[in-house]
Amino acid sequence: MDAQVSKPLIPPAPKVHARDLTDLGAAWAMMRNMVGAWSESGFDTLMIPYNFLGQPGLVVSDPAGVRQVLGSHAARYRRPFQISRILRPIVGDGLLLTEGEIWRRQRKALAPAFTPKAVETLLPHFMAAGQTLAEGLAGQDRVNLSETFHRATLDAVLRALFSRAASGEGAQLGKIARDYLQGQANVNLFDLLARAPGDFGFAERPRRTVGARWMTAVTALIDARRADAPQSQGRDLLDSLLAARDEDGRPLPDLEIRDQCGTMLAAGFETTSRLLFWATYLLALDSATQARVRAEILTFPPDRIRSLEDLSAWPLTRSVLLETLRLYPPAPMMSREVIAEDEIQGCKVSPGHVITISPWLIHRHRKLWDQPTAFLPERFMGHPSPWGMDAFIPFGAGPRVCIGASFAMAESQILLGSLLSRFEVNMADDRPVIPVARISLGPDREPDFRLTPIRRT
Template identity: 35%
Template sequence: MDTLAEPFLAPAPVPHEKPLGLPRFLATASRNPIEIWGQRAYREPVVRADWLRVPTIVLSDPAGIRHCLVENAANYALQPLRQRVLRPFLRDGLLTAEGELWRRTRRALSPVFAPRNVGRLAAPMAERSQRFAEDLARLDGAVTDVSTQMTLLTYDILQATLFTNDITGRPDEFAHAMERFLHRMGRVDPLDILDAPAFLPRIWRLMGRRANQYFRRIIAETRDRRRALLARDPAAAPQDLLTLLLESEALSDSEIDDNIITFIGAGHETTARALGWTLYLLSQAPAERALVEAELDALLPGLPDPGDWPNALPRTRAAFEEAMRLYPPAPSLNRTALADDRVCGMPVPAGASLLVLPWLVHRHETLWDQPGHFRPERFLPGRRERIDRFAYLPFGAGPRVCIGASFAMQEGVIALASLLRHLRFDFAGERHPMPVQKITVQPDRGLPMRVGRR
């Protein structure tokens, strides 16, 4: 039996029935962009509106998404608003690079994230996750913010797999700088929405400049120290992602730094949020949690290689995937049409904004049964295959699909299995969290949960 009780309805903004109007739209988009969408966006496969005289197409039809992101991907460039928000922080990282720079960077990074390299990182992922679970066990019965805890865990895994703890300066200083950097990055300023001139100051960008400079200085010093070690004694250098980047010799120092920052901003943070939401959703679905715990109790003792866990633990993986459906790590994929096109029978003129929003696609009433409910059985073997590839987009799609998708999935399942093998998390907040879109989908007031041994 797949679901032993009525599935849990996950918290989300209620779609509005009428247009917001310009003042409310600007305020809402700046505070929480996922709140701007009305009922039509969750019910119709394609919706068109005009914003500042620019046609805007909101696309949720899987065939249409395949056409725009895969078959005719060359016609759709990154949307200027997205670039205005992210590029000041990520610069020439893979997430914001375009054209020949993007193609060269993608070619250089592909071997770094090859399956053999990702598989080799499973052991340090498991070691750090198990150590973290042991530390949490000491809180037995206490309440902690699991959202923050998952940030600490994925940061620890990041250190082990990207830098092997070889950070210039004190790790706690680096962690603090990273926290400040991520807090500023990705904030949508009303001036960006209005396409105001670049010389007008954006408050969040100004506030983030100091953290950005400090963060980049630590990364540059760490990179230089590793390069010196590789020149002096290659055998002594850890075989982590930083070494693989430096050995590729296809990227400049500044491009390496930009991509390390992209890994942190787009990788560490996204996995942390997905893990936090998974633990929260399981706490609200005791029957589903019991099925995951039974799977871990039965199978983990016979799986000494953590690299096998993602494929050998279907219920654990399904819970993680369903959490990413309800709270997608990257809630928007925004493009601009370079030439006229047609999608789902609707003309897309050159210059139009094309919005493919996993937040909407994953909750669309035409694509999912009970789209707002937590039902991990959707992703069990035999059912997972029935989901249209372009109806589930936690890592994007097409040429710009997340290069670290296999890394993130491996990390997520290993961390979740390590935590739930001996611990149980029960939500302890006064009210349920509401999702807020920054770069990722985050809980508005954290995730206070009571941690106990099971």
């Protein structure tokens, strides 16, 4: 008998527009869902010039063009001020938004805290967060995992930053972050119409109000942690920030420490929680792959993880996370403002133009991937370095590539391993869950999952 070849899972996605959207149609669609605003041509064409509400721009999906904008010609571009409008209240002058010499100095000072070796010292924090996640789910058979992962990744990043769990001030911070990321962080019409940093300043007031509460909560956590253990013991990221020295051997000023902590919290917990949500959703739809992932995890259970090397015992788990990052990139859109003339794959761009690079489009592009919409974790199995793959940029590329990529991968493997080693996960209903991109790529609704405890012999 012929071996049965099962069809790969094609997970839900927003409907693709039948034709290119007009300016106002596109503005409306962008505000509702940044990944739902594309027409077919986005998935077939590598370079798309556009003019959006009078703003000239270029969508670059060509891998050589992406490498040029984010990498070799990075100095000719900067983040558009619209990104600052949205994020500055919660990240201040931290690494995400600074430019030029200040950014270069900050990146150099922070890089040692994010090397794989440094991330390895944070593994006990991720394991404690995984343990808390699994214990919190015990006895529940129907769970909103989107909320659960928000709590778990906040817990993981708070432990990694301050050696503290997400209770007390930490839980308060989580509530502010959720309010911000699901409310004020959404792109509004004033952001799309603004042509200079101060335009429509009145529309930024609500962001500043919540941002001030956020920064107060971050400062309280730093103060509490410093009062607890003023001596640097190298046990968490705050220790690394306090130990960091700039090129002249000076420690980072307190305000910068606060902004870097705000940045790591804001950039680190929502993105990773989205990755875990979508990975679990895919595995709930593909129970055969879920069973294989669980079998792999149970041969080397999470409580035995001591080093990053140990995580190589879970190659399929890692491939599932990579395939999830491809299909549901938590940061689905990057943009750059042109500050010096350039030519990208034959298209001339000049100061004022905006470049859009969308991992969502690139990862689902028909010219760049075989079976682009199918969930096929095997495509990453045995791949020595997925980060070198031309059309795979979930963490960006070039000098401003995500500094937290190793952190996020280790944390996600441990949290997913902690969940799947204890529970079988299924959807509680059959309705599709559609990705919606505002600041990160979340679900259009928060579905319940059914959990069945695994009996371990």
